[in-house]
Structure formats: C-alpha cells, structure tokens
Amino acid sequence: MTLSEENYLKSIYSLQREHGKGVSTNVLSKYLGAKPASATEMIKKLDEKGLVRYQPYQGVLLNESGEISALKIIRKHRLWETFLAQKLDFSWDEIHDVAEQLEHIKSDKLIHELDRFLGYPKHDPHGDPIPDEHGHVVKMEKKRVSQLQPGDTGTCIGVNDTSSSFLQFLEQQNIILGSVIQIINFQDFDKSMTVRIEDRELILSQIATENIYVRI
Amino acid sequence: MTLSEENYLKSIYSLQREHGKGVSTNVLSKYLGAKPASATEMIKKLDEKGLVRYQPYQGVLLNESGEISALKIIRKHRLWETFLAQKLDFSWDEIHDVAEQLEHIKSDKLIHELDRFLGYPKHDPHGDPIPDEHGHVVKMEKKRVSQLQPGDTGTCIGVNDTSSSFLQFLEQQNIILGSVIQIINFQDFDKSMTVRIEDRELILSQIATENIYVRI
C-alpha cells in the first residue's frame, strides 16, 4: 500500500466515525488538503482494490479489509505518539506531525517491539485507544465538554482538533489529560461555558468545548 | 529533499569513500538497483541543485553541501540502528531495512531527542561512527580482516556488506562486535583464512574476510 493510499484510508475512517455516514469526495479532499478530483481518483482505485465501497455521487464507506488496514495505521500512529511523548519528551502539540510520518514505516516486527518497549499502552497521549494487532479497538464512552450540563464533572481524556494552535492553547491553560473539568455555567448567546479546572475558573468558547473530550 | 535524492546522496557518499574517486553512473545505478539511465537523470538534478559536481562521462563527486546532507542522513540511519538494537532487541541482520526507512523521517527535534535518549552514542551497532549534528565524523583506523597477516590480532568493529544473509552468517558463527579475531594462516589458492575467534578456529572465505572490519 502506498503512502497516499494509507492516508486516504485513515481519513475515510475518521470522517466516517465523525459523521456516521458515507464520506463525500468534497469533505474527504478538504480534510486531506487536496482537490475533489484527486479524491475521486483515489477512491476509485481503493474500490478496485476492494478496500472501500464506492458509488459515484454517493460517498465512500470502508469495507472490512479497509477498516482493518485503517486501524493498523492508526495503531502505528498512536504507538509512535506514545513513544514521542513518553520517551522523547515531546509536548502535546509537537507529536502529531512526526507521528504522521512514522506511521507509514513498514515493519511488523518494529511495531510489535515498540508496543512491548512501551509496556503495551492502552491509550495514546491524547487519550485515544490504541487498536490491537488485529485492528480491534475498545470503544470509549466519551463526550465533548459541550455536551455536559452545568454541575456535571468530567475527566479530560482527549481532543478532537489536534492542530498545534489548539494544543498550545491547552498547554497554556494547563489543561492536560486527567484534568478534572466541572461545568459552572453556560452562556446562551455565544455557547461558551464557564468551567472549573483544578482550583481556578475559566471561560471556554464553543469551539473549545466541542474539541475537548471527557469521560464522566 | 525527496526520498530518492537522499538515497542517491547517501550512495554517492559510500561509493566515493569506498573507491576514492568519482562515482560512475554504472556503479551508482547498480548499487541502488536501478538502471544507468535513471542515475544519469538524478545526478543531473543533484548537480543543478548544487549538491554534487558532475561532468558527463567523468563520474560524480559530492561537493560540500552534498556531503553535509549525506552525513546528516547517515547520522539518522545510525542513530535509528542504535535504537533498534539497544531498545527494541533487533538482531544485527534485522536492523538495516527498517533503519533505511526511518532515516528519511524529517524532524530535527526528533533526531536530537533520540540522540539524547540513547545517551549520545558514538558508534552504531555495526561499529560505524555516528556523525554529529553538523555532519562531522571521527574517522576510524579500521582494516579488513583480509588485510591482516598470520599472527595479527584485531577486534571486530563492523562490516562492509550489510546484507541479511551475511549478517545471519556472522550470527551463526557467533562473530559479534568486540569479538577478538586472530589470523592463524592464509590459503593462497582461494585466499581464505583460518582464524581463531574466542576459543575456536574456523575458516573464513575471501568474501568474508573482505567484509569484516577490525581495529588493531
């Protein structure tokens, strides 16, 4: 499988999860920073290879072998992220770009030994679960902060947006994995929330609350 | 720099070291498993970029910026080899192919942190020196076993051929880094050598003696 094919599979997997239905070429291409025409082309190729199901104008869906492939790449990505954070002291926002490259290295032994070296971690530094060798993932009951009510409390277990500007923001605010977040109140006019984290209160915008995941 | 450009630079560096003069397109292409025409093309491109000096029919030579680039790739390769051997328990012959992929990952921070994590190693698992951040290497006084005389003794510090068949052979014979090799005698008809390693004697073919490096 080529680097580009791997990136498409991974993107289709994420978008399918996020929106719950077939992924349009428009959405897919935007996500990957390419043009819709390019996405159409690649999707056709993946369909011929039996990795996705595709009908013109109807969007793409991964089929079983495509999903397993996607999960194997995601497994590699998350193990490398764990390595970078745990062993090489990378900060939250520096991890992503490098893991994006490392996930394409081809070697079963490498990933198996890396897993052992890291002590068989269950979650990556963003709180996302690491699939096993066969592509199985434990689905977590996670909610966005935006879905909580005033009075609710949750433990930060991950983020949706992994852009470095967002991750830097979290670092500045000292919001890390495991931070306990309590909702104080909710502003209707701009959908922002006042929350308590550790011993201080701050206001999170709608965009922020939609991009932070918590376990309740 | 593309992956292919990096591989050409690295190859030119090695061949230049080995033969001491300009590298012909023929030799270069054979080394890389490509056709001579492809080498000609790439060399022209590298020349235009100012990384090598090239005149048709005269072979290629790295110029300064090309050599620095090559050494940076070699630094990455050797640091990754060290990581694989030291931390992930890869055996000598399994290392090369994976390091060949890892050396192309682009991130200054990554390689800097990896170096720190490994404790700033001076040599890779094959005994080759690891260039510093600026591309400086300590040149070692090393000889091939084939250059020794009966009675001479050397300490194994590396190999030339890194094919897995050769490395597997060494593993079978229990020849490792640090093994002390003493020359017992030399057969003129086939240029093989009888050597003592630890407490046992064995016969090494000419090909084997030419591919094992020792420090005296």
Place this chain on the structure above:
DNA sequence: AATAAAGTTTAGGCAAACCTAAAAAATATA
C-alpha cells in the same frame, strides 16, 4: 417545475522516478 447553486466526475496536463532501446562517447583490442 424551472432555474440556480453546490457538489462530483471526466478529460487532459504536469512532475517525479523509474524504464527500454538506440545513439554517442570512451576505452580496449587486434
């Protein structure tokens, strides 16, 4: 229902790296 807007696909190109086959240059041999 007709038209406008948005989304998707097709057609034709481009760059990078490779290839083969033929031409050209350099080197070796008679």
Place this chain on the structure above:
DNA sequence: TATATTTTTTAGGTTTGCCTAAACTTTATT
C-alpha cells in the same frame, strides 16, 4: 590505427498522485 566492446547519455514511455477546467448530477430556491 581501425574496429570492437563497454559505458554513458538521449529520446521517448509508463505510473503515481496531484492539478485545472469543463461537463455533468444532485440538491436547493424561487
């Protein structure tokens, strides 16, 4: 030195993954 051999280059293709522009579908609006 002339010829044969080897090496190198040139010319013209191929594949992958991207692009733009135009054509075509689908969906939304009037």
